[in-house]
Amino acid sequence: MITTHTGNRDTSRFSFEFFPPKTEIGEQKLAEVHRELALLKPDFFSVTYGAGGSTRDGTRQAVMNIHQAGSAVAPHLSFGGSSEEDIRALLNFYKDAGISRLVALRGDVPSGTGGANSFYYANELIAFIRRETGDHFHIEVACYPEIHPKSESYDSDLFYFKQKVDAGANSALTQYFYNPDAYFYYVESCQAAGIDIPIVPGIMPISNYTNLARFSSSCGAEIPRWMRQRLQGYGDDAESIREFGIETVSRLCETLLQGGAPGLHFYTMNQADTVRSIWQNLNLSER
Numbered sequence: 602m603i604t605t606h607t608g609n610r611d612t613s614r615f616s617f618e619f620f621p622p623k624t625e626i627g628e629q630k631l632a633e634v635h636r637e638l639a640l641l642k643p644d645f646f647s648v649t650y651g652a653g654g655s656t657r658d659g660t661r662q663a664v665m666n667i668h669q670a671g672s673a674v675a676p677h678l679s680f681g682g683s684s685e686e687d688i689r690a691l692l693n694f695y696k697d698a699g700i701s702r703l704v705a706l707r708g709d710v711p712s713g714t715g716g717a718n719s720f721y722y723a724n725e726l727i728a729f730i731r732r733e734t735g736d737h738f739h740i741e742v743a744c745y746p747e748i749h750p751k752s753e754s755y756d757s758d759l760f761y762f763k764q765k766v767d768a769g770a771n772s773a774l775t776q777y778f779y780n781p782d783a784y785f786y787y788v789e790s791c792q793a794a795g796i797d798i799p800i801v802p803g804i805m806p807i808s809n810y811t812n813l814a815r816f817s818s819s820c821g822a823e824i825p826r827w828m829r830q831r832l833q834g835y836g837d838d839a840e841s842i843r844e845f846g847i848e849t850v851s852r853l854c855e856t857l858l859q860g861g862a863p864g865l866h867f868y869t870m871n872q873a874d875t876v877r878s879i880w881q882n883l884n885l886s887e888r
């Protein structure tokens with residue numbers, strides 16, 4: 602198991618992503634997971650925003666619960682089918698509540714939702730946020746080392762990423778990936794394209810192969826063949842999948858931090874255990 606100290610732990614930033622729960626039991630569980638992960642002292646938590654704004658109230662509630670429990674938190678936000686008035690109201694709500702960081706996205710608009718505002722790209726949302734609230738928010742954006750599944754080309758994806766930076770993005774969180782070379786090559790390509798904001802790798806822990814495979818094919822994240830073979834071979838043996846996942850993802854994180862990644866953003870899937878094990882393997886509590 603990995604036990605080395607990694608990266609520049611004084612300046613690196615670490616964050617944990619949640620999705621808004623749909624039930625009261627889910628809410629209680631998330632409060633407990635938040636309590637457990639807050640002990641690791643991440644720089645901030647973030648809460649996703651459902652496709653097309655479907656979780657607007659749930660996201661806001663989860664954000665406020667985390668904020669009131671004393672943690673820094675960044676709501677995810679996209680136009681979806683919402684009007685400028687709705688988004689303006691939400692921005693003002695967060696600003697008045699003392700929230701100072703946002704994750705600004707185009708979002709995945711569910712099929713069947715129409716509306717004139719369904720096609721706001723993220724750079725347009727960022728420009729809107731800057732127009733409405735100036736420099737109040739630190740704006741995170743999404744980016745894709747293995748390239749967004751709907752992009753025309755590698756270069757066009759970089760071009761549109763640069764547009765988000767020019768519109769006022771402060772830093773970026775990547776889609777998850779399991780091949781560190783894809784990240785390092787991407788960071789170099791971004792630098793060559795004049796993108797100079799920190800690009801923090803998104804990390805997806807592994808606990809269920811079927812779900813991971815389904816999600817990865819829809820969001821364009823590659824599971825390397827050797828990992829697929831391993832995971833498929835474990836079948837229903839959840840404990841072996843868990844152990845392999847912790848070991849593999851810990852090694853990935855270590856390689857990324859040692860290679861200069863400016864932090865890690867964990868897609869927790871509202872679970873504390875796997876993330877905590879990876880955290881311990883990396884000795885991040887000593888940062």
Ligand SMILES: Cc1cc2nc3c(=O)[nH]c(=O)nc-3n(C[C@H](O)[C@H](O)[C@H](O)COP(=O)(O)OP(=O)(O)OC[C@H]3O[C@@H](n4cnc5c(N)ncnc54)[C@H](O)[C@@H]3O)c2cc1C
Nearest residue numbers: 649650677706707708709722723743749752761774775776
């Ligand atoms: C860290 C992270 C967090 C996420 N959180 C959420 C969430 O909370 N809720 C959710 O629904 N989804 C979330 N997603 C998924 C994300 O919404 C989808 O990947 C979505 O399809 C793209 O969002 P974006 O902000 O990257 O879009 P954009 O940056 O707008 O890009 C979308 C696509 O359009 C292209 N493009 C961009 N601008 C233009 C333009 N002006 N003209 C033509 N093409 C353009 C890009 O190359 C890309 O292919 C997240 C993804 C990441 C990596």
